[in-house]
Amino acid sequence: MYKSKFVSDVLVFTVATEAKEGYIRYLDSAKELGINPVVLGFGQAWKAGKDIYRKSGGGWKINLLKEALIPYRDETDKIVLFTDAYDVIFVNNLNEILQKFQKTNARVLFGAEPFCWPDPELAPKYPEVKEGKRFLNSGTYMGYVPEILKLLEREAVEDTADDQLYFTKGYLDEDFRNEIQMKLDHKSEIFQNIYGVEMDLELYSEENKTGGPERYYAQYHSGHVKNFTEKYGTEYLSVKQITPEDGTAEWRARDLSLDQCMAKNCDVYFSVDSIAAITNNQTLRLLIEQNRTFVGPMLTRTGRAWSNFWGAISKDGFYARSDDYLDIAHNVKRGLWNVPYIGSCYLINATLLKRYDRKVLNFNSLHLDPDMAFCSKLRELDVYMYVSNRVDFGHLINYDTYDTTKTEPDMYQIFDNQKEWEERYIHKDYRSHLLPESVPQQPCPDVFWYPVGSEKFTKALINMMETYGKWSSGKNEDDRLEGGYEAVPTRDIHMRQVDYDSHWHYFLKEYVLPLQLKSFHGYSNHTPYAKPNFVVRYRPDEQAFLKPHHDTSTYTINIALNQVGVDYEGGGCRFIRYNCSVVDTKPGWILIHPGKLTHYHEGLHVTKGTRYIVVSFVDP
Ligand SMILES: O=C(O)CCC(=O)C(=O)O
Ligand SMILES: [Fe+2]
Structure with a gap:
């Protein structure tokens, strides 16, 4: 069977209804790699049910793509690359993606994940895999136009239906799977999602002060802060609390904390976000001993590659993966690493804060979230940032799926x-x-x-x-x-x-x-x-x-x-x-x-x- 060799044969599609931060990041990553996605559904209302965390409304994505492929029906050499927008970035260019795809010998390839969702009872029906993730993830897939169309047209699907379930059914039908040569990218060689990034970005943004899940987070969190300041506040020389009700934007609150540090004539500024679970009680001492201007402990989501630092950076200031990123994130390599970005927890030597005032060194940016903005300013000032995984310091809490509407x-x-x-x-x-x-x-x-x-x-x-x-x-x-x-x-x-x-x-x-x-x-x-x-x-x-x-x-x-x-x-x-x-x-x-x-x-x-x-x- 013919195998496309040309990047120009790859049609890239996504669905996004509005320019959320995750979408902007997705587009930026695409642009950086010379990829021009066709965006479907933009400006329309998302056809989702009540379950905003999951993939409801996925049927709509299927129907949009089906329609978009009508003009390509006879272009049998063309390859469709579909990804979600809000939680995906490109880290490889199309040539690399295409080559990897061809190596799999699939005509249709889907991303994989470790859990059988939305119907765990289908788990035993999946073929066993020796290595990697066993279950289908519908957020990213690619394949030749004829096979993709066979899959999309296999059954009618409601706009509000679950796309992952739809594709899972196709995959679990062994005859059909073989017919269209449908495979999963078990070892994430092509598809790696960055789960729920848009939630992180929205958490404290000013536009989101009413309603929505962010509100729950803020309320949930303020109780913990209150308990902490009541219990431990007296052990500090001074305590100043800025609450969500103050309406202070996150970048502003962070700037104020730098000023507060200076006002108190501090030696070091130590920042710990709520998602940073520091379990090593020697962390502060160990970081001070590194004697760096800016240093943070490496923190990862337990068992995942997601961390609080970047190994490399793309030209417009976003995440890029370095060769040794995974080795560092998984502690295969240990040490003190010079990196372009650290968030969630870090220590700043006050000499730096004395040298630059808030006009120069601050957390403010139109496009970047506060930590990213701060790090980009440090890079401009040629201040080196270090992350340490010389010992274990703790891990990152994942709030993306925290659902306070649930009992327990x-x-x-x-x-x-x-x-x-x-x-x-x-x-x-x-x-x-x-x-x-x-x-x-x-x-x-x-x-x-x-x-x-x-x-x-x-x-x-x-x-x-x-x-x-x-x-x-x-x-x-x-x-x-x-x-x-x-x-x-x-x-x-x-x-x-x-x-x-x-x-x-x-x-x-x-x-x-x-x-x-x-x-x-x-x-x-x-x-x-x-x-x-x-x-x-x-x-x-x-x-x-x-x-x-x-x-x-x-x-x-x-x-x-x-x-x-x-x-x-x-x-x-x-x-x-x-x-x-x-x-x-x-x-x-x-x-x-x-x-x-x-x-x-x-x-x-x-x-x-x-x-x-x-x-x-x-x-x-
Ligand atoms: O009451 C018990 O401990 C036995 C329960 C039981 O056998 C069952 O639910 O099948
Ligand atoms: Fe029983």
Whole structure:
């Protein structure tokens, strides 16, 4: 089959409705690399539903592109490169992109991501990959016009539908996938998103003082600042707080803080943003010891390449990736690095502030966000900036997905802020029970017992479910299930009803899989897939017990969420074959047992109060 060799064969498309900062950055990066994208939908209202964080309105993007390709229908050598606009930048020119694309031997290539979204239940249908990310991401793709059209025209799609789901269905249809030679860029050789950058930029911008998610962030954050100043304020020589209500723009507030530092005759200026989680308590001393004019600790989003510094810079002052960027970001190389940009946390020697007044050295810029503006001024003044990863200092918090409209929003942060999540929700003894020398407890034969969730974890789950409130009837008919029938029904709420199914699967993979491997040697080490996942509520006057049954699982996990003898009386789980019951269950402790054949079991009578457990049928 013909392979296009010419950059002029590549048609670049994006969809953007307005000139958000992310869009301007996208265009700048394109311009820098000589790329001229066709922008679809500009000036129109975004056809999105309520879910602004995700990709709703994606169907519209498909329909726009379909229409835009009509004139090219017969140009079979042309290649379409489609990307989202607000969270994408180009880091390679079209020639490099084209060459990489040709190497994949795909006729259609999509970006890949580590999570199966929006329907985690499709995960097992994906081909396994040895290396890299397994699941389709619809934010970036490219392919030859005929195959792209086949994909776009495979089914009709509503403007408000989810494009990722649409493309996922095409990909999971094996015959179709082979027919159009559709592949994923598993190792991100071509497609690397910079997730949610527009949110970072909008966070404190002046236009956004009312409504919208930024407002939530500001409110959420001010409580923490208040607590901090109340608790620790007296330990400082002076404290001055500028609140969101003051209406001060971010760059202005940052300028004022430099002036404040000078007014107090400071030696050094140390800036720490709310997204910088400094976990090394020697950070300030270590940075001062570097004896530099401007130095910051390297901070990354845990496990990601996203960091607070740039390895290189494009001509108009935006991000570019240096050869050694990833080695530094992943601590393969350690040291003190001269870099063109550092944000979020840095130390400035006051001699610099004395040398240049606020007219020259400030955070103000028309086009750049304040940290970028400041660094660009430092570059103009030939002040070298250094970032250190000589030791670990901390990490970056990711606010992009923080959704205060959720009950227990922190519970939903398991993907984006896993360190914080773990600290908050994983049992403090979890790790020690995983040690090779630790012998697992077995209250009944082949029923294993470990601490996994913290008190916050158990309380949050109960709160999520009780706030949602739509407990099932406990009857056999259950329209949440495929067959509409449950043989041994519990009164419960499924994780997916509170949008927690993908998070729960991640929890299973990260925290339950290691326990499974310790309990059942030689059983699969693939990512657990479980269905259903649900919280059960037992009460004497509702459902008080569960009759003997097998589970439709290879193994079942059963985590107690509250305290027998305090919150309820009775209850527990009895394994009939062994005439053995676990009645002294402990909140946050998980029981893991085979689901079928040997472990016929029942839920014992709750005689008083309310008993909650969370149950997953793993590998049904
Ligand atoms: O009440 C229990 O601990 C057992 C629950 C159970 O077996 C189930 O939900 O399948
Ligand atoms: Fe069961």
